[in-house]
Amino acid sequence: MSQLTDALASNIGHGQGPGTDAGKSSKPRKPPKVPRGKFSVHFAHYKWLYLLLAPGVVYFAVFRYAPMYGVSIAFKDYVPFLGVNGSPWVGTQHFQDFFSNPDFPRLLGNTLILAFLNLGIAFPLTIVLALLLNEVRLSILKRTVQTLVYIPHFLSWTIVASLSFLLFALDFGPLFLFLNNVMGTDIDFLSDPNWFRPLIVLQEIWKNTGWGTIIFLAALATVDQDQYEAAIIDGAGRFRRVWHITLPGIRSTIIVMLILAIGQMLNTGFEQIYLMTNALNRSVADVFDTYVYFVGITQGAYSYSTAVGLFKSLVGIVLIFGTNALAKRFNQSGLF
Amino acid sequence: MKIHNTTGGRIFDAANYVFLSLIGIITLLPFIYVIAGSFANEAEITRRAFFVWPEQFTLGSYEYIFSTPAFTRALVTTILVTAVGTLVQLAFTVTMAYPLAKKTLRGRQVILSLVVFAMVFSGGMIPTFLLVKDLGLLNSYWALILPAAINPFSLIIIKNFFQELPQELEESAKMDGATEIGILWRILLPLSKPVLATFALFYAVGIWNDFMSPLLYLSDNSKWTLQMYLRQVTASSDLLGTGNVDPNYIPPEQGIKFAVIVVATLPILIFYPFLQKHFAKGMLIGSVKG
Numbered sequence: 001m002s003q004l005t006d007a008l009a010s011n012i013g014h015g016q017g018p019g020t021d022a023g024k025s026s027k028p029r030k031p032p033k034v035p036r037g038k039f040s041v042h043f044a045h046y047k048w049l050y051l052l053l054a055p056g057v058v059y060f061a062v063f064r065y066a067p068m069y070g071v072s073i074a075f076k077d078y079v080p081f082l083g084v085n086g087s088p089w090v091g092t093q094h095f096q097d098f099f100s101n102p103d104f105p106r107l108l109g110n111t112l113i114l115a116f117l118n119l120g121i122a123f124p125l126t127i128v129l130a131l132l133l134n135e136v137r138l139s140i141l142k143r144t145v146q147t148l149v150y151i152p153h154f155l156s157w158t159i160v161a162s163l164s165f166l167l168f169a170l171d172f173g174p175l176f177l178f179l180n181n182v183m184g185t186d187i188d189f190l191s192d193p194n195w196f197r198p199l200i201v202l203q204e205i206w207k208n209t210g211w212g213t214i215i216f217l218a219a220l221a222t223v224d225q226d227q228y229e230a231a232i233i234d235g236a237g238r239f240r241r242v243w244h245i246t247l248p249g250i251r252s253t254i255i256v257m258l259i260l261a262i263g264q265m266l267n268t269g270f271e272q273i274y275l276m277t278n279a280l281n282r283s284v285a286d287v288f289d290t291y292v293y294f295v296g297i298t299q300g301a302y303s304y305s306t307a308v309g310l311f312k313s314l315v316g317i318v319l320i321f322g323t324n325a326l327a328k329r330f331n332q333s334g335l336f
Numbered sequence: 337m338k339i340h341n342t343t344g345g346r347i348f349d350a351a352n353y354v355f356l357s358l359i360g361i362i363t364l365l366p367f368i369y370v371i372a373g374s375f376a377n378e379a380e381i382t383r384r385a386f387f388v389w390p391e392q393f394t395l396g397s398y399e400y401i402f403s404t405p406a407f408t409r410a411l412v413t414t415i416l417v418t419a420v421g422t423l424v425q426l427a428f429t430v431t432m433a434y435p436l437a438k439k440t441l442r443g444r445q446v447i448l449s450l451v452v453f454a455m456v457f458s459g460g461m462i463p464t465f466l467l468v469k470d471l472g473l474l475n476s477y478w479a480l481i482l483p484a485a486i487n488p489f490s491l492i493i494i495k496n497f498f499q500e501l502p503q504e505l506e507e508s509a510k511m512d513g514a515t516e517i518g519i520l521w522r523i524l525l526p527l528s529k530p531v532l533a534t535f536a537l538f539y540a541v542g543i544w545n546d547f548m549s550p551l552l553y554l555s556d557n558s559k560w561t562l563q564m565y566l567r568q569v570t571a572s573s574d575l576l577g578t579g580n581v582d583p584n585y586i587p588p589e590q591g592i593k594f595a596v597i598v599v600a601t602l603p604i605l606i607f608y609p610f611l612q613k614h615f616a617k618g619m620l621i622g623s624v625k626g
Binding site for chain 2: 056057060062066068070148150159270274275296305306
């Protein structure tokens, strides 16, 4: 869900930013019959609107901005009964601890490997699936396949993990039996650290590849159809048309989605990883998100884990601005 | 465009159709197996590697889970939290979206910028957890609803939608003496039913599927939601090296796992036709309109 929201949110940002649309003020509507001047007059006129606005503003202040202020405990030694304000400052102590901790290189490695596997496998697969669906002229087949492959997107990670537990269950899971039979092995896929990453990528593919095609299919629908006719007359075959017309036609969408994906790289998906983590695969399964949970919530190292989380968000922001700048340098329209 | 079919093109089409059909079927297979397994008896599940239809049809697994208080409690809880949560979240979002749709409202721009900023930065898991704790919401179902009360993205889409409704409607209502709240309730909301339905589904799926919030905020296992219960039932105990598991817990038989998965998936599958339609539309609103 959060991925969808993020993708959508940034797509808004892609067009005219939601924050800027007011400044742009479309066509001048009839002059507002609003009393200008003193705020008290304005407020009295709009009191009902301000009343409606209040719960939302309180929500953002309490549940969005108060935690942002709470991030300051990353530079403090948080003591529950002293609170965020009362706890003593310790500077960058927690960051130094984290960077010198042997956990750090391991977490960074695990996180990056998963991120690159997803970028390198799941991301291109989404484009390939969209291209294949786009080639289907039989609309009933296209719709049916779309309907089927979108379903997993709506299921929770708990269900995806549970399905994996059943399919790979030791000694009787269908995929446990099938894969071991084919490979002539006796591997417990759920606890073998070597199989953790393939399993995660497989889940990601099953859950989100189908849904991810929506954006690309929408982009594909905007590719100029006349170009295809011209190419056909010039004798271009199916693959050359895809290569020279279709792919360039959706290049900007691919780049935007890639920037988004890279910006989200360190967000390995807490729920998915947490659910698939067990005592035997911790060495490869621990990523920043789950580490923050284990160290922060279960061990109570609030300040230290907040520092880890802050480090992760900052890297994420650098990544998204960095890729955006890079995309612009290569003369592509970036995200913003 | 003219349909032009070379031999190569036809072979490609045929291969493509077969391949995509297979992808569709493979996507579905885990469900079919789980549904079949939930109606099979224990012996059949462990004996047969894979099946899409049980040899012996039994409701035993369902009878069992519905007879255990832990499961029925989790199910009822989740249904109630989802229903109440969706209404609360939708109410918060709509009441905030409406004033923000008024371009003449002072302070609107500042608030919108702050909303967008909150889309990019967040306090993160621990500060949010500490806040919920300080508010005394630990082990309260409100902890599953309030922290996510307004999705900034939904807020902006709904705001944009209100902004595009014809002004004249409101103006005539105002002349008839309606207040802003009256206009929202009697004129705008009835006009926005499809949009509201979309975001209601959005929120409902979010709450139903949520695993992280109950994991963080509900340590009392008598309050667990269905997703937490599902996690406990399906992760066999020897694999659970981590966190939140009831120590007195005895792992159930396989059939029960199948049945719980089916129950947890069912509402999503029932609402899926609406979800697909509205979510796909929402996805495109986001990318095209901005």
